[in-house]
Amino acid sequence: xxxxxxxGAVAAVALIAAMPAxxxxxxxxxxxxxxxxxxxxxxxxxxAEALRHVYDTLVDVDxxxxxxxxxxxxxxxxxxxxxxxxxxxxxxxxxxxDFTAEDAKFSIERIPEVTGPMSMTLYTKYVDSVEIIDxxxxxxxxxxxxxxxxxxxxxxxxxxxxxxxxxxxxxxxxGEKAIGTGPFTFVSWQPKGxxxxxxxxxxxxxxxxxxxxTRKEIxxxxxxxxxxxxxxxxxxxxxxxSDYLSMQNDSDLETFVSDSVYILNVQPSxxxxxxxxxxxxGEEIDDNPLADLRVRKAxxxxxxxxxxxxxxxxxxxxxxxxxxxxxxxGYTDExxxxxxxxxxxxxxxxxxxxxxxxxxxxxxxxxRVPGDAVVCEALAQMWSRLGLTVNAQALNGTVFxxxxxxxxxxxxxxxxxxxxxxxxxxxxxxxxxxxxxxxxGNFNRTDYSNPxxxxxxxxxxxxxxxxxxxxxxxxASLIAMEDRALIPTVILQTVWAADADTLDFTARVxxxxxxxxxxxAE
Amino acid sequence: MLGYLIRxxxxxxxxxxxxxxxxxxxxxxxxxxxxxxxxxxxxxEIRAKLIxxxxxxxxxxxxxxxxxxxxxxxxxxxxxxxxxxxxxxVFSRLPATLELVLVSIxxxxxxxxxxxxxxxxxxxxxxxKAIMALSVLGFSVPTFWIGMLLIMTFAVNLGVLPSGGRxxxxxxxxxxTSLATLDxxxxxxxxxxxxxxxxxxxxxxxxxxxxxxxxxxxYVKFARAQGLTDREIIFSHVLRNISIPIVxxxxxxxxxxxxxxxxxxxxxxxxxxxxxxxxxxxxLDRPVMVTYLVLVVILFVLINxxxxxxxxxxxxxxxxxxxx
Numbered sequence: 122x123x124x125x126x127x128x129g130a131v132a133a134v135a136l137i138a139a140m141p142a143x144x145x146x147x148x149x150x151x152x153x154x155x156x157x158x159x160x161x162x163x164x165x166x167x168x169a170e171a172l173r174h175v176y177d178t179l180v181d182v183d184x185x186x187x188x189x190x191x192x193x194x195x196x197x198x199x200x201x202x203x204x205x206x207x208x209x210x211x212x213x214x215x216x217x218x219d220f221t222a223e224d225a226k227f228s229i230e231r232i233p234e235v236t237g238p239m240s241m242t243l244y245t246k247y248v249d250s251v252e253i254i255d256x257x258x259x260x261x262x263x264x265x266x267x268x269x270x271x272x273x274x275x276x277x278x279x280x281x282x283x284x285x286x287x288x289x290x291x292x293x294x295x296g297e298k299a300i301g302t303g304p305f306t307f308v309s310w311q312p313k314g315x316x317x318x319x320x321x322x323x324x325x326x327x328x329x330x331x332x333x334x335t336r337k338e339i340x341x342x343x344x345x346x347x348x349x350x351x352x353x354x355x356x357x358x359x360x361x362x363s364d365y366l367s368m369q370n371d372s373d374l375e376t377f378v379s380d381s382v383y384i385l386n387v388q389p390s391x392x393x394x395x396x397x398x399x400x401x402x403g404e405e406i407d408d409n410p411l412a413d414l415r416v417r418k419a420x421x422x423x424x425x426x427x428x429x430x431x432x433x434x435x436x437x438x439x440x441x442x443x444x445x446x447x448x449x450x451g452y453t454d455e456x457x458x459x460x461x462x463x464x465x466x467x468x469x470x471x472x473x474x475x476x477x478x479x480x481x482x483x484x485x486x487x488x489r490v491p492g493d494a495v496v497c498e499a500l501a502q503m504w505s506r507l508g509l510t511v512n513a514q515a516l517n518g519t520v521f522x523x524x525x526x527x528x529x530x531x532x533x534x535x536x537x538x539x540x541x542x543x544x545x546x547x548x549x550x551x552x553x554x555x556x557x558x559x560x561x562g563n564f565n566r567t568d569y570s571n572p573x574x575x576x577x578x579x580x581x582x583x584x585x586x587x588x589x590x591x592x593x594x595x596x597a598s599l600i601a602m603e604d605r606a607l608i609p610t611v612i613l614q615t616v617w618a619a620d621a622d623t624l625d626f627t628a629r630v631x632x633x634x635x636x637x638x639x640x641x642a643e
Numbered sequence: 644m645l646g647y648l649i650r651x652x653x654x655x656x657x658x659x660x661x662x663x664x665x666x667x668x669x670x671x672x673x674x675x676x677x678x679x680x681x682x683x684x685x686x687x688e689i690r691a692k693l694i695x696x697x698x699x700x701x702x703x704x705x706x707x708x709x710x711x712x713x714x715x716x717x718x719x720x721x722x723x724x725x726x727x728x729x730x731x732x733v734f735s736r737l738p739a740t741l742e743l744v745l746v747s748i749x750x751x752x753x754x755x756x757x758x759x760x761x762x763x764x765x766x767x768x769x770x771x772k773a774i775m776a777l778s779v780l781g782f783s784v785p786t787f788w789i790g791m792l793l794i795m796t797f798a799v800n801l802g803v804l805p806s807g808g809r810x811x812x813x814x815x816x817x818x819x820t821s822l823a824t825l826d827x828x829x830x831x832x833x834x835x836x837x838x839x840x841x842x843x844x845x846x847x848x849x850x851x852x853x854x855x856x857x858x859x860x861x862y863v864k865f866a867r868a869q870g871l872t873d874r875e876i877i878f879s880h881v882l883r884n885i886s887i888p889i890v891x892x893x894x895x896x897x898x899x900x901x902x903x904x905x906x907x908x909x910x911x912x913x914x915x916x917x918x919x920x921x922x923x924x925x926x927l928d929r930p931v932m933v934t935y936l937v938l939v940v941i942l943f944v945l946i947n948x949x950x951x952x953x954x955x956x957x958x959x960x961x962x963x964x965x966x967x
Contacts, residue, residue, distance in 0.1 A: 350806075519924070
């Protein structure tokens with residue numbers, strides 16, 4: 122390499138451009154951002170993640186999704202349908218006014234008035250009425266017994282009662298109404314653009330390390346990695362698997378890996394007849410083999426989860442043995458690692474009356490989570506070793522979800538995240554027999570229905586004592602997994618990356634990137 | 644001339660209607676937008692309420708006529724995802740796309756046409772062959788790949804230009820544009836070059852083909868016999884004669900680049916409309932889809948109109964009649 126004046130000039134400019142930004146500014150490159158600055162508009166995960174910087178919730182969650190105090194310092198049930206929340210004293214909004222129970226009440230009541238198609242009323246569905254006992258005590262009367270109320274309130278952002286019911290997204294997006302109690306004040310935002318935040322000195326949660334934080338939305342994976350490598354951003358989330366491998370060999374960059382809440386579940390439909398009929402020796406049959414437990418067990422045994430993790434996902438996953446990661450409320454220790462046994466699987470299939478297998482359609486998403494399409498194809502190959510002919514098809518989520526809602530698939534796979542960190546969220550939606558009145562089974566697309574499971578689950582959902590409830594949910598986990606109601610395959614992992622030794626960062630299982638929990642490395 | 648304009652506008656109205664019907668039927672065929680948007684924890688009650696709230700439980704024809712009635716009152720609707728009027732949403736992103744496309748078209752024209760002229764003037768020279776080879780590259784190499792190469796070279800390895808984003812926005816003659824600041828230019832230059840390569844290739848080939856053909860015609864020979872220099876011949880006679888296909892393609896490319904600059908926009912995280920429309924399609928945000936596509940139709944009609952007017956200016960034989 123020869124030195125030329127031009128190269129020298131380029132290098133000089135490069136040096137100036139590459140100079141680190143002042144230590145107190147943090148620029149983060151994120152795959153997705155909020156849809157609005159109104160914290161009551163949408164349940165979207167990336168929305169809650171972004172708005173947490175401006176607003177606080179009544180109840181918070183730690184990096185393993187277990188509850189911890191937020192604007193409420195403690196909470197307890199008074200009787201079957203009443204909860205008291207003790208609120209934090211001395212908290213100030215960004216405009217200087219004090220936070221009181223009035224603001225919390227207003228925020229709960231505002232949700233049904235303003236929420237959008239990703240409706241936040243799902244977090245207030247148990248709330249019957251809200252009563253102010255004194256400035257720092259909030260009493261919530263529930264519809265029926267609601268043990269999960271504190272979990273629901275982990276997404277309950279508080280805005281000042283002066284906001285007014287008529288304020289909408291425009292007033293929030295402009296910053297006029299974007300007033301919270303959070304660690305940062307709102308500076309500016311545009312749909313799909315940068316969210317700019319400034320430190321709020323009076324935050325109750327303690328000192329924050331950054332004066333300004335810019336959350337840049339960079340949806341394209343390659344562009345996000347390039348932004349980090351060129352020094353435009355300090356930290357990125359959702360590093361793709363291919364770049365993760367090359368970053369491991371790059372001493373300039375550091376990666377952070379965490380299990381996510383997302384698990385890829387196979388959903389075998391037990392509907393009679395199947396929406397897409399199976400074929401034996403080329404002839405369509407009316408029977409549904411998936412309704413036979415032995416067949417579902419065979420499908421389960423034929424999945425080699427170690428191969429899925431180590432080969433298909435390039436190490437970015439963990440074998441799943443139930444519908445939640447370990448440590449979640451309702452996870453049972455009594456299910457060990459899922460075995461891989463192709464011989465036993467073949468026997469079970471023969472016992473069920475399909476010694477020569479059958480031909481079946483298998484539909485998955487291809488863009489919802491990293492790896493969904495490749496796991497889909499790998500599963501089809503694994504089942505072909507069992508003697509099945511599997512027509513795997515990975516579809517865009519825009520097409521997949523409405524069709525899945527119409528129950529058009531015999532066997533499907535998509536990712537499900539236990540976003541609240543407890544079992545009721547997942548079991549109530551996907552496993553429980555549909556019951557419109559109780560609001561259960563809305564995502565039960567497989568027609569699985571087991572009265573034994575329903576009884577145990579319902580009892581849990583009516584039990585206020587946390588430990589008793591935990592035991593009931595663990596029993597429910599056992600029943601659902603013994604029945605192979607769904608077949609969990611792998612827990613996906615998430616990767617963040619930053620310049621080596623610049624940031625002190627703890628990866629969270631809910632995949633949130635919280636600027637106020639990040640410190641400059643010493 | 645007036646008849647011609649009226650006819651053109653009538654065509655545009657028909658196309659706009661057809662477009663909006665296609666979007667409605669298309670979204671209806673895919674399924675219910677609520678099923679794409681809804682949170683997994685939602686109950687049937689919440690789902691049913693939402694579907695009713697957005698009028699999605701109505702028959703398709705009624706949904707469409709409700710939409711038409713609103714449009715007649717000047718209301719194009721509100722985005723289901725962002726809850727802001729779609730017109731505001733689209734126009735908040737349009738300036739970014741406009742400036743990117745204008746810069747890229749400028750680059751394509753200012754380099755493409757002279758290069759094409761030269762390649763046609765001295766078709767056997769080495770420089771001409773190099774230009775033609777480059778134009779083939781501009782055509783055939785995928786945009787996103789060149790974009791990544793540009794980023795790797797100039798942003799990551801040399802570190803002289805930013806890897807993406809729009810940069811500082813300044814004010815020039817009352818227009819807010821990033822072209823008014825140096826930082827803005829440093830952000831726009833890479834994506835603009837990336838976006839211009841395909842068009843540049845096209846310009847070069849079109850200009851060269853026209854040039855080669857024109858140099859053999861009689862009027863050029865007569866001009867030469869008159870003693871005009873090659874420079875005078877090319878710039879005052881040939882260029883004007885070969886302009887018609889170039890202007891046509893220029894117009895078409897301007898329109899399609901404005902509407903579909905999405906690949907470049909996402910590689911360079913340019914905050915333009917391209918990314919917005921792709922996400923709206925993925926989320927079945929129907930009001931945004933309809934408004935945007937209607938806007939694109941209007942844009943194409945306007946550009947074609949201007950192109951036709953330019954034809955008439957370039958070639959006196961072209962008359963704009965009602966039947967054009």
